[in-house]
Amino acid sequence: MSQPIDLRALRHFVALVEHQGFIRAGEAIGLSQPALTRSIQNLEQRLGCPLIIRGGKGVELTPQGQLVLEHAKRLLAGSAALKNALQQFNDLESGELLIGAGPFPAARLVPATMGRFNRQHPGVALKLVIQHWEELRERLLADTLELFVADIRELEQDPQLHVLPLRQNPSVLFCRAGHPLANKAGLNNADLNTYPLASFRLPQPVHDYMSRTLAGREPLINLECDNLDVLMRLVRHSDALSFATRDILDPDLARGELVLLDWPELLPGTSYGLVTRVGRPLSPAARAFIRLLQDENRQRLSAAD
Numbered sequence: 001m002s003q004p005i006d007l008r009a010l011r012h013f014v015a016l017v018e019h020q021g022f023i024r025a026g027e028a029i030g031l032s033q034p035a036l037t038r039s040i041q042n043l044e045q046r047l048g049c050p051l052i053i054r055g056g057k058g059v060e061l062t063p064q065g066q067l068v069l070e071h072a073k074r075l076l077a078g079s080a081a082l083k084n085a086l087q088q089f090n091d092l093e094s095g096e097l098l099i100g101a102g103p104f105p106a107a108r109l110v111p112a113t114m115g116r117f118n119r120q121h122p123g124v125a126l127k128l129v130i131q132h133w134e135e136l137r138e139r140l141l142a143d144t145l146e147l148f149v150a151d152i153r154e155l156e157q158d159p160q161l162h163v164l165p166l167r168q169n170p171s172v173l174f175c176r177a178g179h180p181l182a183n184k185a186g187l188n189n190a191d192l193n194t195y196p197l198a199s200f201r202l203p204q205p206v207h208d209y210m211s212r213t214l215a216g217r218e219p220l221i222n223l224e225c226d227n228l229d230v231l232m233r234l235v236r237h238s239d240a241l242s243f244a245t246r247d248i249l250d251p252d253l254a255r256g257e258l259v260l261l262d263w264p265e266l267l268p269g270t271s272y273g274l275v276t277r278v279g280r281p282l283s284p285a286a287r288a289f290i291r292l293l294q295d296e297n298r299q300r301l302s303a304a305d
Contacts, residue, residue, distance in 0.1 A: 007079055009043040010072040012036055013051065017069055020058045077143030081283065096125035097285040100136040102150030103200045103228040105272050107248050109166075109300065110149055113293045120292075124285050132201050132226045137161070140277050146286045149293070152273040153203045165273040166297045169245040173261040174253075176236050182259040189216055192263070196222035198231055198240040232258075247300075 012029065016036065019025040026036045044051050051065035061069060097117075101110040106128070114126055129139065133150040140148060141160060149166070156163050173192075175181055181191060192214060199221045202210065211220055223240055225231045228248070235242045236257055252258040274293060276282065282290070 005043070005046060007076065009039050009046075010068075011076060012039045013043055014069065014072050014076065016040060016052075017059055017061065074143055081143065081146070092121045092284055092288060093123040095123075095283070095285060096127060097283065097289060098127050098129070098145050099286075099289065100129045100131060100139060100145045100148030100150070102133055102136065102148075102272060103130065103226055103231075104151070104245065104248065105149040105166075106130045107228050109293070109296060113289065113296045116292050116296065117289050121285065121288065126289075130227070133203075134201075136275070140275065143277075143280070146280075146283060147274060147276045147290065149274055150272055151203050152275065153205050153271055155273075155275060160278055162276045162278050163273050164275075165271070166293075167301060168271045169247070171243040172246055172249070173241055173243050173263045174235065174249055174258050175241050175261060176238070177256055177259050179239060179241075179259065181241070181261060185262050187262050189214060192241060192261075193217050196238070196240045198223035198225065198234050198238075198242040200224070200226045200228070200231065 012025070012031065015025040015029045016022065019028050022033045022036050025031075026033050029036075031039070040051065047064070047068065049064040050062050051068055053060040053062055099110075110128065114128065117124075117126060129136070129145065129148075131139075133148075133152075133155060136145065136148040136150050137155065137158075139145040152163050152165060155161055156165075175195075179195075181187060181195065184191070193216050197214070197217065197220065201224060202221070207220065211217075214220065223234060225234065228244070231242060232244075232252065234240060236252075241261065249258060249260070253260065274290060276286075
């Protein structure tokens with residue numbers, strides 16, 4: 001391979017794979033089918049290997065094509081990150097910041113930080129993805145997120161990640177107002193096991209702890225959802241039980257829509273932190289967001305004491 005590779009050609013190749021066809025990919029990137037075909041052929045010539053298998057259904061990659069796709073995505077993401085960082089370098093008046101959050105930090109801490117960031121830097125577009133920590137990790141390593149805040153119990157030993165713990169809170173069991181167990185004292189496992197349990201996907205340490213605490217449940221989780229808002233609505237409109245931290249439940253408890261159950265606090269509860277990628281320089285916007293996040297976290301911890 002003696003000729004340099006044009007990022008545009010890599011962008012064309014990624015679009016071809018993502019849209020699974022020359023016509024759809026061409027329409028998506030504003031290129032005619034013949035022009036896109038020539039671009040892919042020229043890329044194959046420069047690399048000295050075939051990237052796609054001709055004659056198959058859809059777009060099937062050769063082994064070399066799969067390797068090029070992985071590197072192309074990283075190169076394109078890096079190019080976008082460099083352009084974004086340069087836009088923000090002097091004054092944080094433009095560019096964008098892509099962040100992620102798990103269900104619990106997305107309920108309070110992250111939105112509060114986003115509001116503060118937007119007031120200070122209104123010219124920077126702030127985009128939030130709410131997912132389980134496993135998907136957020138994949139996005140971070142693919143350079144489609146710059147940072148995320150989520151449960152860190154299965155991330156702290158990951159050599160590719162830098163993890164900064166933020167807070168730990170115990171969880172409490174709750175149900176809807178009017179539930180048969182509401183206001184009943186002296187609950188036991190048999191009482192709880194009569195009703196379905198709704199939860200987000202549990203980290204393995206939490207799953208093991210809950211299995212011991214709520215012994216006899218099979219399955220442990222009957223209704224699984226990573227969207228906290230949907231989970232709360234589900235509890236309000238069913239006999240399902242669930243658990244969350246007290247600060248998240250306080251507004252619904254005050255309105256009388258949800259009720260705490262007479263059950264000990266469930267430890268370890270939530271344990272989330274800030275996660276970034278080892279070796280990846282942070283943009284000025286990311287550094288500014290992290291400072292605000294840490295300050296917001298400190299204020300909330302002080303208010304809770």
